[in-house]
Amino acid sequence: MKRRLVITRTMPPAVAGRATAEYHAQYLDMIGPFDAEAFLAALPDADAVLVTPADRIDASVIAQIPVGVRVIGTFSVGTDHIDLQAARASGLAVVNTPDVLSFATAEIALTLMLMAARRAGEGERLIRARAWGGWTPDFMLGSSMEGRTIGILGMGRIGQALARMAQGLSMRVIYHNRRNLPAAQEQGATYYPDEVDFLGACDVLSIHLPGGPATLHWLNAARIAQLKHGAIVVNTGRGSTIDDDALIAALTSRHVAAAGLDVFAAEPTVPAGYLTLENAVLLPHLGSATHETRAAMGMLALDGIAAVLVGDEPAHRVV
Known part of the structure; x- marks a missing residue:
């Protein structure tokens, strides 16, 4: 039966x-x-x-x-x-x-990082609005990731997959966990036990934390202030781990150069402050969507x- x-x-x-x-x-x-x-x-x-x-x-x-x-x-x-x-x-x-789902989610983290760094969302919106006036040497300059440092917050299976991908872009990979991993799982990344040192070293911060009370608003105004000026923030973990008001303020001031977000605390509702920011790349929870x-x-x-x-x-x- x-x-x-x-x-x-x-x-x-x-x-x-x-x-x-x-x-x-x-x-x-x-x-x-x-x-x-x-x-x-x-x-x-x-x-x-x-x-x-x-x-x-x-x-x-x-x-x-x-x-x-x-x-x-x-x-x-x-x-x-x-x-x-x-x-x-x-x-x-x-x-x-x-x-x-580790590889697929890491792919989305990588996609968001590159879109944010190279202003891809902004450029596509310009094309669709028929507002592109033509190519010039100083038009829509973004940032190359070659030689930059990506900080992986939460070096689980997805973080480890992203570390391998980032090394293919000639990036330096660091990570912050509650404890360091065995060398075989580090994928060549360097462990930073101190979160202030970790945040200050990041050109890109990629968040892979689980949800729940322990990680609620982990990325708050105080920790954002510790990030290197002009850093990029990527989140494919849980939306609840970011204080949205604090990140929106940092994106507005350009302390954070850009953000790529695939998850939001009150999905499918997205905080309105992100919607008007050209330096926010927003996806509808596509991490495992293959x-x-x-x-x-x-x-x-x-x-x-x-x-x-x-x-x-x-x-x-x-x-």
């Missing part, structure tokens, strides 16, 4: 096909904010759920999940959208999808859900 799986959002075709073949799959096809009422209404007789980072599975939601639901699979590496403590207390397993990566993420989530339901230990269990 097939188990019953509730899926909050539309999945890539290969993932949806597998879910339909292996389960009585119910798709809620949510768009925009998470609808907790619709989610909970679909759960009677469910065995498992597959959610996304756009779905806020907090303690109040978990308290109402029927006891027949055994596992929450999340279509993400990050789990800050799920109250893990409440899940553990309720006996719910939580599985995620690490590893498979056909190959999203399919791999979905398959990994289904693998984890299946393992829990048959009593095996999943490869990527969070709780």
Whole structure:
């Protein structure tokens, strides 16, 4: 007999096909904010759920999940959208999808850095507005990344992939973590234990922090002031790690030369201050958005859900 799986959002075709073949799959096809009422209404007789980072599975939601639901699979590496403590207390397993999205997300970080440095967004807007007056030697000058220093804040799998890419651009790579990594994982990067020294050395700061209270507004006005004047800020981690008002002020004053942002604290809402800044490159959370990566993420989530339901230990269990 097939188990019953509730899926909050539309999945890539290969993932949806597998879910339909292996389960009585119910798709809620949510768009925009998470609808907790619709989610909970679909759960009677469910065995498992597959959610996304756009779905806020907090303690109040978990308290109402029927006891027949055994596992929450999340279509993400990050789990800050799920109250893990409440899940553990309720006996719910939580599985995620690490590893498979590292390269794709690092690609977006690299894209944002280059777009910000070379004013690519500004240039494209000029073309689309039919406002380009022609080439001159001093037209829209940006900055080369060759020989510049990129600081990676959070040297996990994505940070390590970005370090390899940045070295291909002849960049110097440094990183700041709670502790230094084994040499085999450093990818030739230099560890900076002191955050003030780290920030002061960055021509580019690329943020790869998880969300949650411990990292809320990590990049605030005080830390921005420690950045080298004219630095570029890139964020593909979590929007909550940046104090948006402080970064907007720094972009306006040009203490921060440019920013490339793929994530925002209140997605899909983007702080209005960014929208009028030519030196802000903004993307709609495209970090893992390739056909190959999203399919791999979905398959990994289904693998984890299946393992829990048959009593095996999943490869990527969070709780």
